[in-house]
């Protein structure tokens with residue numbers, strides 16, 4: 001059988017067909033698809049039909065680009081970028097200046113309603129503020145035109161998804177998420193976290209190429225395959241939480257034994273992402289695995305609502321937290337008691353989110369849950 005262009009490219013990079021199929025199988029597992037789906041994934045990636053993609057960067061640190069390109073499988077990113085027609089990406093493209101901006105203008109003009117826009121970074125909320133301009137145009141103006149003409153938009157990282165650090169109090173640039181900056185944007189997918197996990201971005205693209213529609217989403221428009229379970233529920237230290245075994249000081253005996261980090265400020269009970277399974281750096285490890293609490297980076301407004309990072313989930317006005325915090329401090333053991341603690345943590349964070357939103361001008365909507373709509377499952381463009 002004649003080799004596809006993609007396989008020829010991969011073989012030149014020393015990647016065998018076996019490696020490629022192993023990658024497709026790992027994507028099927030991550031997406032919760034049957035193993036047999038690996039063949040369909042391979043076929044979809046190998047197709048010569050290349051979806052057009054533009055990657056915009058606004059108020060960001062390029063951390064999501066770095067995360068994607070420096071993933072544990074460097075070939076994964078290359079493989080997927082080879083599969084796509086990446087018409088514009090400031091950090092990666094060779095062109096600069098007018099030539100680069102022309103590539104973006106041409107794509108929007110010639111492929112209206114056909115391309116996918118990926119957005120990294122928050123967007124200053126005023127057209128004429130002077131914050132974050134590219135080629136003399138404001139980020140808000142660019143985002144509205146490019147995302148407004150796209151078939152779909154993927155916000156990667158917590159800044160694009162929820163405003164992130166730029167939108168943290170006092171939010172000097174009036175930074176907005178994509179959802180708030182481009183109201184009504186079509187087929188928006190949010191891939192939160194700081195940065196978004198490269199494996200999850202790859203899996204989203206693979207799903208898109210294979211199934212020809214977006215995956216099911218949660219209340220914040222995040223794919224359920226990546227954000228459907230809390231860190232706490234998948235955590236390798238959960239048995240210690242359930243047994244009332246907690247680290248109480250850095251380097252103490254409990255820390256050395258890998259006990260639960262809840263008392264050290266872990267926000268895992270209030271955070272949803274698949275970090276315990278997918279991990280980081282090619283499945284090498286993840287924060288809790290190496291002894292650091294989860295700081296809740298995938299959640300709305302985490303710089304405001306999850307801080308201080310090294311303090312236990314906080315007391316909240318109107319809730320007598322001593323009912324469930326004291327037993328933890330006393331080291332009470334038992335699944336029933338710890339289950340009540342877990343429930344209490346979740347309730348407190350829900351309560352806190354609802355009653356202490358970060359200060360803003362009242363226009364923010366992306367940190368609020370929304371009902372599913374028809375665009376969740378809209379077909380991809382041809």
Ligand code: SF4
Nearest residue numbers: 232235260261266268
């Ligand atoms: S509180 Fe944190 S460390 Fe403890 S079980 Fe939950 S997620 Fe894991």
Ligand code: SF4
Nearest residue numbers: 275287294295296297
């Ligand atoms: S463990 Fe928590 S803070 Fe770390 S990447 Fe995952 S969600 Fe973010």
